[in-house]
């Protein structure tokens with residue numbers, strides 16, 4: 001098993017663990033990732049996911065040894081499979097945080113970009129080195145990177161095959177925060193707990209409205225938002241929280257229904 005899975009409270013911690021290859025994503029590792037993502041999605045006790053890497057890398061890319069002799073047909077299948085696994089993260093109702101602890105190159109940078117929030121340790125390095133290997137990014141880099149940092153910066157990074165450090169990644173908006181390496185995982189778990197302490201129906205509606213809304217024109221996006229807003233008024237959480245506020249009571253947690 002190349003992806004470790006652990007549930008702490010309402011948070012699932014997924015650790016990509018193939019340190020001998022800097023956690024490079026081969027088909028087996030993608031399958032393991034898909035399996036634990038399915039497990040986290042199905043577990044009603046899990047509200048938030050955190051993905052990190054074992055050792056000195058987050059993920060150093062798709063597995064170059066496996067891809068070396070691919071035909072175009074095999075490459076298409078591999079790209080489609082990787083994209084389908086990452087789509088599970090993006091389309092999950094539950095928020096997913098990437099705790100980027102080291103190299104996030106190629107497929108690793110792409111994995112982090114499929115997550116909802118990226119935190120980086122100071123040693124993290126981001127980049128899309130594919131054109132230096134004679135290929136394009138294949139797990140979403142040409143699409144998610146420009147949406148996150150703009151076309152100019154995305155083209156600069158992808159066309160040069162360059163690598164940037166954590167501070168530069170934060171400066172261009174690729175990550176939300178940079179933390180000392182030894183504090184990264186705790187900070188990601190703390191962030192996850194904070195999200196888990198809120199009303200989960202509202203959290204999930206908010207994730208979906210943002211994710212779906214950023215892919216469409218603003219009028220369509222606002223229509224998603226108003227629908228999400230309305231749905232929340234059919235929940236006990238909304239009634240409980242607003243009643244408590246008005247009565248100056250302290251709300252003792254959400255029922256998430």
Ligand code: CAA
Nearest residue numbers: 021022024060061062063064065105106107129137138139
């Ligand atoms: N695929 C397969 N194996 C990899 C790998 C990868 N992406 N990245 C690292 N490894 C392996 C190395 O081959 C090495 O194995 P051996 O010990 O058996 O030789 C082991 O991991 C340790 O790596 P290094 O000795 O190279 O470690 P380093 O500290 O000297 O260098 C590094 C670290 C700069 C990240 C370097 O490993 C590197 O450049 N890796 C490749 C990064 C890359 O190009 N990623 C993009 C892949 S293409 C892609 O991802 C396509 C896509 O979009 C789907």
